[in-house]
Amino acid sequence: MEPEQSAAILKQLKLKVTPRRQEIMNCLGREQSYLSADEVWERIKPRLGSIGLPTVYRILDELAEAGVITRIFLSDRKQNYFLCANQEGHHHHFVCESCRRVEDVEQCGLEGVSRDIARRSGGRVTSHILQINGICGSCCQGHAGAAP
Amino acid sequence: MEPEQSAAILKQLKLKVTPRRQEIMNCLGREQSYLSADEVWERIKPRLGSIGLPTVYRILDELAEAGVITRIFLSDRKQNYFLCANQEGHHHHFVCESCRRVEDVEQCGLEGVSRDIARRSGGRVTSHILQINGICGSCCQGHAGAAP
DNA sequence: CATATAAATGAAAGTTATTTTTATTTATAG
DNA sequence: CTATAAATAAAAATAACTTTCATTTATATG
Numbered sequence: 001m002e003p004e005q006s007a008a009i010l011k012q013l014k015l016k017v018t019p020r021r022q023e024i025m026n027c028l029g030r031e032q033s034y035l036s037a038d039e040v041w042e043r044i045k046p047r048l049g050s051i052g053l054p055t056v057y058r059i060l061d062e063l064a065e066a067g068v069i070t071r072i073f074l075s076d077r078k079q080n081y082f083l084c085a086n087q088e089g090h091h092h093h094f095v096c097e098s099c100r101r102v103e104d105v106e107q108c109g110l111e112g113v114s115r116d117i118a119r120r121s122g123g124r125v126t127s128h129i130l131q132i133n134g135i136c137g138s139c140c141q142g143h144a145g146a147a148p
Numbered sequence: 149m150e151p152e153q154s155a156a157i158l159k160q161l162k163l164k165v166t167p168r169r170q171e172i173m174n175c176l177g178r179e180q181s182y183l184s185a186d187e188v189w190e191r192i193k194p195r196l197g198s199i200g201l202p203t204v205y206r207i208l209d210e211l212a213e214a215g216v217i218t219r220i221f222l223s224d225r226k227q228n229y230f231l232c233a234n235q236e237g238h239h240h241h242f243v244c245e246s247c248r249r250v251e252d253v254e255q256c257g258l259e260g261v262s263r264d265i266a267r268r269s270g271g272r273v274t275s276h277i278l279q280i281n282g283i284c285g286s287c288c289q290g291h292a293g294a295a296p
Numbered sequence: 297c298a299t300a301t302a303a304a305t306g307a308a309a310g311t312t313a314t315t316t317t318t319a320t321t322t323a324t325a326g
Numbered sequence: 327c328t329a330t331a332a333a334t335a336a337a338a339a340t341a342a343c344t345t346t347c348a349t350t351t352a353t354a355t356g
Contacts, residue, residue, distance in 0.1 A: 015303090015304095016303060018304065018352070021304090052306050054305085054343085054345085055305055055306075058344095059304095073221065073277055075213075077225070077314075077342080079225065079342085094265055094271065096271070103265075103269065105265070107264060109257040109260075110280070113255050113280060114280075116253075117251075117280065122288055123242065123244070123282055123283055123284045123285045123287075124282050125282040126245065126281055127281045128279065128281060132258070132261060132265065132273055133273070133276060134265065134271055134272050134273040134275070135272045135274065137269035140271060141270060164333065165324095166332095166333065168334075184313090185313080198335085200334065200335050201313095202335080202336085203333080203334055205314060206333085207333095227314090298356085299353105299355090300353100300355085301352105302353095303351085304352085305348105305350070307348095307349105308345105308346090309346085310344080310345070311342105311345085314340085314342095317336100317337090318335100320333100320334080320335080321332105322332085322333070323332080324329100324331095324332095325331100326328090326329090
């Protein structure tokens, strides 16, 4: 992720463009997989001299609330975050349980569900969580049958 | 949930049929909304005389892993659990952000996604998380516009 | 450019959900 | 009934995450 892009995203969110925020976005943007708050911290510390862990938590939470980064749900309770190169258009993610790589899943098909809920019960849909888990192509080939 | 049903479910999972496990399933089965481990603990303590909190955590985790109960994802990091009366057929849940009630969502439409991933990248889908959040019908009517 | 101000961050301490460990108890197969 | 493997209690530990408040910094405005 280019510095200009992260700056633009932050400005759009009415957040100040600070080195910490940009560095966190750059760090996640370099990865094709998700990272925990702790992992982000370890990676950006040398680049910034120093940064407090609460700052990392705060920024990750802000960006996730704003929808810039995606929370990845795993069986351990830790929160993990992924910054998708594709910042446009509603889509979801396929998460490889073996190598942690995240791929886009274009198909969503939840517009129909929202309509159904509204029609059936008079309710209103505000958000949804969709995450596909599995073994990615290269992991399937690399060690066929090694899936958990 | 009837005692016979919980016993049958536990036997099918090769888990011992213990009073603690049954009481936890009964407790969740009585609710139309999700509960945290702590809430389950408070509710079953008087019925069992005493039970340790780690036991509650262990049993909830077992049942969730087995797919008998569903983890509900909220913005606070706490784990919450829901036991669906409908134990047959693949489906998902609509969670009311206002009253915590959980309703079934029959439509899923993820079979196509699995096929797509397999075709496009050679990957394999093992599971998926889908949760619809919103305001349920009665909350919408009860206090129209009171949604967060 | 200078500066006022609201937002952002650091540092340290605190909170709490969740887990681990080990000894004891209990469900169940035979 | 009895053996045994699984389940539970109790207490302590862990670690993810938050809070607080003093200090610093980005940025709007003159």
